[in-house]
Amino acid sequence: MSEGKSDISGWLVRPASWHLWALLAAVLGAATVRTTRLTSDGGMDNAIVVRAARTWLDGGSPYDDPHFLYLPGAVLAAAPQALLSPTALRMLVPLAVTACLAAGWACALRLHGIPPRSRLAALGLAGLTAGFAPFAHLILLANWTATAALALPLGLLLASRGRWAAAAVVFGTAIALKPVLLPMALLLAFAGRWRALALMIAVPVTASTASALFLPDPTGFFTRTLPFLLKGDDDFVRLYEASPAAVLPRLGVPPGLAVLLALLAAAAGVACAYRRWRRADPGPLRLTETAAALMLSAFLVSRPSYDHYLVIVVPLLLASLPCAGSVARGPWFWLALVPQLPGVTWPYLEPVQRRAFKDALTLCALTFTIVRHGWAGQRRVPVKSAPVTAVTSF
Template sequence: MSERKSDISGWLVRPAAWHLWAVLGAVLGAAVARTARLTSDGGMDNAIVVRAARVWLAGGSPYDDPHFLYLPSAVVAAAPWATVPRGVLSVLVPVLVAGCLVGGWVCALRLHGVAPRSRFAALGLIGLAAGFAPFAHLVLLGNWTATAALALPLAVLLVGRGRWVAAGLVLGAAVALKPLLAPMGLLFVFARRWRALAWLAGVPAAASAGAALLLPDPAGFLTRTLPFLLRGDDGFVRLYEASPLAVLPRAGVPATLAALLAFGMAAVGVGCAYRRWRAGDEGPLRPAETAALLMLSAFLVSRPSYDHYLLVVVPLLLAGALKAGSVVRGPWFWLALVPQLPGVTWPYLEAGERRAFRDAVTLCVLAVTLAAHCRRTAARGNDVGHSAGPGRGLVAVMSGTRGYAGGRQQGASQGNPF
């Protein structure tokens, strides 16, 4: 991004003054301090994982708790936290969660060529922290979704630079901690990056297999957690799920019809993501929008699916606001986020158990908006490819297969994973 532009984009990419950084520090500090004051073990969701590790260290099975929905590798990863005093965890965990969210934002900015010291960087993060309710909610819960919020922008950044194997390693490590980013394997299938896909799948598989051997019930995830997820969790968890699978039946829609609608929307989303990738245009919007749409499509049918899952995709898209053709420049992106404004009381949705309806609106509108945008972008790309003649059309098809690699061909360096 050029600082010489005279329009608003030129002003936004110039370095931010210390005043903005002070405001950002105050907002993030307030979120961390609130969590430290109100929670123990770093938040309710982090407490579930740490408690499972404590049970394992005491000789029990972590899967005795039906709300522990992680792979065996997460038990081993959480074991060091089980030895940390609760008072320390209540401060350390929200600091790390906020750090993951900041790190994910920085990676998203670098993908789109925006300096992390710019006004846009500071203002965007202030907007996320103070104006997007899932941000504070994730810090308060201490959910390990924060690792995915860091891993996805980092992986897409690596993809944008042609480092597919490194991206697969990052995603594989994130899946080993929490299998939220497993749908990203489809991006590697679209790009035919089989070696990188093998790393993405192999890292969590090897880590979980090794960790399972240390558990009293090595198959606990398969025999207890998966059936729990497939039958739709329990009555308590279902109250907070944002996917149409959970929300529509609460509104009186038959469960079968809700499933057909949700899976239909997800299938369309994956199809539009594939078309977006095959469009073959160079630039950071292509991998960012494809990855975001794949994740949103998964959230439409995943059980569970919570509001803070949105933090995996929204910063990645928001960081591209200064790019021409970004979905952020359309009104529907912002309308989708309106239900997530903190401090706004919505009639009949005041109770915490009903916020899932607001979250479902954001999820569905955002998914439909991005799918339509990707479809339009792909159509324009195909029109350009056809009008450019057979020679350039072939180049467009080849670039669609090889993937965006930082604006230049890097075929000679593909053998180097780093």
């Protein structure tokens, strides 16, 4: 390890001054207040779920709205919001989303043994808010992806401590709200945690079945939402999808070929994730990088797949920066994030409807970086506990 990296790692894990915490409070506060000013109901995506809950409370089917893409459990979970006034939603929802993202960041730091009062804790979260466009975009939309951004690092933190059943419950609960963490089933399978895998499946199945019994259209998710997701033929949604299966046809590639290429890339990503897991080196990077590879591979083929899905993975990887051998120490990780710099106008991509091309580039570059890093099997310094101990001996 070079002296430069040693200095950087040691600097990152030292306690942050009050100036850095003030910077973080200002950046997070600005993003949250901006959402309260620009939205009338706390965020467009959350409003879809709340509207579905209100429809249910009024006796209708939440699946009458084709943009309601959630499992039945989300309807009951959103019901308390449906009873609040628009003013209360405008004030409380951005705070809740920001709290989820901050808590997820704290869990990611804890997973990698980074002190919660470190410089990385303050600067990392401030940098994500101000320098990574999907992060602030997620706060603005109030999408329920925020629950997955909390559940993934929390579940991995529990798994790193041998509490696989608890991790499965966390993953399953998040899936019951929004099934974006389904790829974690493969992680449990890689680890041979079959009971935990069964528990992870049982939680959303039980919650969804029980919730569906209260809906006037219990099978609406399967008869309406699932066909919509499989076809992906909504013109409005397609403009913002970041998966290659959606972006390549916009560049003239036949849809069938685009889907095939995306499936092949996802399969290669899963294979590399398995190779990464099989390497079985000590420390949290095994969990982090395997989970990241699985999630990114799924995003290549999932319909829809949006820019804010990256918020599930990027903070988790960024928190591993002080760990020896982390992918975040390589230049390609940072280059993959360049298209998401706020305020940078890219030629020919100025219209918001073309933002998906930038998002797809980031998704593909980040996936390639992670799977290449995992396949290469770069030499790592064994780190069994906190990297704070490791950085003092670099």
